[in-house]
Amino acid sequence: MQGINPYAKLSRQIGYEFKDTGLLKQALTHRSAAKQHNERLEFLGDAVLGMIIARELYDKFPQVPEGKLTRMRSTLVKGDTLAELARESDVGELMNLGPGELKSGGHRRSSIIADAMEAIIGAIYLEAGLEQTEQVVLHLWKSRINKLDPNEHPKDAKTRLQEFLQSRKLPLPVYEVVKITGKDHAQTFVVHCQVANLNSPLEGVGSSRRKAEQQAANLALETLMND
Amino acid sequence: MQGINPYAKLSRQIGYEFKDTGLLKQALTHRSAAKQHNERLEFLGDAVLGMIIARELYDKFPQVPEGKLTRMRSTLVKGDTLAELARESDVGELMNLGPGELKSGGHRRSSIIADAMEAIIGAIYLEAGLEQTEQVVLHLWKSRINKLDPNEHPKDAKTRLQEFLQSRKLPLPVYEVVKITGKDHAQTFVVHCQVANLNSPLEGVGSSRRKAEQQAANLALETLMND
Numbered sequence: 001m002q003g004i005n006p007y008a009k010l011s012r013q014i015g016y017e018f019k020d021t022g023l024l025k026q027a028l029t030h031r032s033a034a035k036q037h038n039e040r041l042e043f044l045g046d047a048v049l050g051m052i053i054a055r056e057l058y059d060k061f062p063q064v065p066e067g068k069l070t071r072m073r074s075t076l077v078k079g080d081t082l083a084e085l086a087r088e089s090d091v092g093e094l095m096n097l098g099p100g101e102l103k104s105g106g107h108r109r110s111s112i113i114a115d116a117m118e119a120i121i122g123a124i125y126l127e128a129g130l131e132q133t134e135q136v137v138l139h140l141w142k143s144r145i146n147k148l149d150p151n152e153h154p155k156d157a158k159t160r161l162q163e164f165l166q167s168r169k170l171p172l173p174v175y176e177v178v179k180i181t182g183k184d185h186a187q188t189f190v191v192h193c194q195v196a197n198l199n200s201p202l203e204g205v206g207s208s209r210r211k212a213e214q215q216a217a218n219l220a221l222e223t224l225m226n227d
Numbered sequence: 228m229q230g231i232n233p234y235a236k237l238s239r240q241i242g243y244e245f246k247d248t249g250l251l252k253q254a255l256t257h258r259s260a261a262k263q264h265n266e267r268l269e270f271l272g273d274a275v276l277g278m279i280i281a282r283e284l285y286d287k288f289p290q291v292p293e294g295k296l297t298r299m300r301s302t303l304v305k306g307d308t309l310a311e312l313a314r315e316s317d318v319g320e321l322m323n324l325g326p327g328e329l330k331s332g333g334h335r336r337s338s339i340i341a342d343a344m345e346a347i348i349g350a351i352y353l354e355a356g357l358e359q360t361e362q363v364v365l366h367l368w369k370s371r372i373n374k375l376d377p378n379e380h381p382k383d384a385k386t387r388l389q390e391f392l393q394s395r396k397l398p399l400p401v402y403e404v405v406k407i408t409g410k411d412h413a414q415t416f417v418v419h420c421q422v423a424n425l426n427s428p429l430e431g432v433g434s435s436r437r438k439a440e441q442q443a444a445n446l447a448l449e450t451l452m453n454d
Contacts, residue, residue: 039293040285047281054274058267066266130357181426188426199408199415205427219446 006094013089016124016136023127027119028091030112032098038119045122048130049077052137056145064150072148076141082114085140091116107168157217161195164221171196173220175213178203191216198223233321240316243351243363250354254346255318257339259325265346272349275357276304279364283372291377299375303368309341312367318343334395384444388422391448398423400447402440405430418443425450 007024011017018024031037053076057069075081086092091113101112125133138145155163161173179190189209192201193216202223204216234251238244245251258264280303284296302308313319318340324331328339352360365372382390388400406417416436419428420443429450431443 040296043293043296044281044285047278051274051278054271058271066270069267069270179427190427200406200417200432203430 010089010091010094013140014120014124014136015139016128016132018123018127020127023123024120025096027123028094028116029096030098030101030116032101033096038116041119041122041126042115043122044125045118045120046077048125048133049118049121049137052130052134053077053141056138057148060145061150068150071154072150075148076144079111079114081144082117083110086113086117089117091120157214157221161193161217161221161224164224165195173217175216176201177209177212193217193220195220195224237316237318237321240367241347241351241363242366243355243359245350245354247354250350251347252323254350255321255343256323257325257328257343259328260323265343268346268349268353269342270349271352272345272347273304275352275360276345276348276364279357279361280304280368283365284375287372288377295377298381299377302375303371306338306341308371309344310337313340313344316344318347384441384448388420388444388448388451391451392422400444402443403428404436404439420444420447422447422451 005011007018007021010024026036027038027041029037031039050073053073054069057064057072061069061072092109095113095116097112101108104112121133121137124136165172174194176192176194177189178192181188181190187207189206189212191204191206191209191212193204193213194201198220202216202219204212204214204219206212206215232238234245234248237251253263254265254268256264258266277300280300281296284291284299288296288299319336322340322343324339328335331339348360348364351363392399401421403419403421404416405419408415408417414434416433416439418431418433418436418439420431420440421428425447429443429446431439431441431446433439433442
């Protein structure tokens with residue numbers, strides 16, 4: 001279909017038109033589809049995005065301590081956020097995927113388009129330099145940056161694990177104290193967290209039951225995420 | 228002592244002279260010493276450094292896959308490397324530390340000067356922009372970048388844990404298989420790794436004894452590092 005640019009909507013959404021369509025195509029190519037895939041661009045894009053967001057938060061919140069800046073940045077650059085932005089730009093429809101990945105859905109697919117979003121940012125940086133990439137990123141992230149509240153309480157690991165499992169319609173985790181050592185005010189708790197689709201319980205250790213549970217929940221989350 | 232610039236050696240080493248000495252001073256101020264400390268600058272410097280190194284590796288190794296770029300970048304920006312560079316520039320002697328931190332040595336001190344090194348990079352970026360920061364970073368890191376070998380085998384977690392403990396004159400870890408489930412070719416191993424100065428063993432799970440041990444060693448390393 002001559003004359004029709006498949007990337008028109010993407011260009012409009014991100015506010016940038018690639019001169020080198022080949023570069024954009026590479027950013028949209030998963031490693032399952034071709035040798036010239038997007039992983040190196042993703043590596044670059046991840047770093048550039050992190051830097052642009054860090055600078056923006058540094059300037060926008062001059063009184064906010066480092067810990068809160070770090071937490072806000074994580075929220076902005078995490079996979080879920082990238083996948084949302086990718087969906088808004090129809091990245092999924094434009095991707096080149098291998099036959100195996102074409103059928104993948106859910107979490108796996110989200111992670112593929114999130115990576116492609118980073119690769120697109122890397123590609124813009126290569127083609128147009130930092131200043132223009134900054135414009136694109138700040139435009140894309142604008143509403144999310146404006147919504148940030150530095151004092152929002154971060155969700156703890158147990159809450160995040162529960163939400164993760166619920167969103168995937170999996171049973172809730174079971175926590176069990178398996179060992180208490182030390183006496184009175186110097187006790188150490190060992191807790192197991194059993195998650196339905198993990199073979200073996202995750203262990204957490206802490207000076208209180210709550211702390212040990214949070215640690216175990218954190219490990220469970222990490223294990224599930226890397227699955 | 229009028230006329231003597233305490234920052235002369237630092238400026239020479241990093242190849243950059245600050246216009247705003249107050250900014251440099253802030254980069255050299257630990258949170259234990261004053262309200263105007265270096266943590267926000269460190270947040271910024273970490274991101275800028277990561278980006279500059281990512282771009283350099285991307286350009287220098289056009290054929291190297293993302294996994295190896297990521298590993299090389301970690302080597303270049305890890306705390307040990309930053310602390311070495313800080314030592315070469317006498318950062319330790321120039322720092323403003325609170326009374327408690329003044330006495331600290333070893334690992335703790337290394338981590339403080341490594342953070343200051345990142346803060347200095349953040350401060351240069353604020354004062355002079357990305358291009359000049361790039362020059363400073365690539366000059367400082369030059370010999371380390373030239374020595375990189377993308378095909379060098381990364382050390383596994385058990386080796387790293389052993390080296391970590393030996394360098395601190397601590398006893399070696401003890402590994403123990405505590406559970407094997409499944410049959411024949413679908414077994415799951417649960418291994419405990421006991422480290423002398425940790426209260427409770429770290430648990431690893433894997434489809435082989437070796438994999439479970441590596442996971443447990445990794446957790447032990449993380450726990451020790453965050454101690």
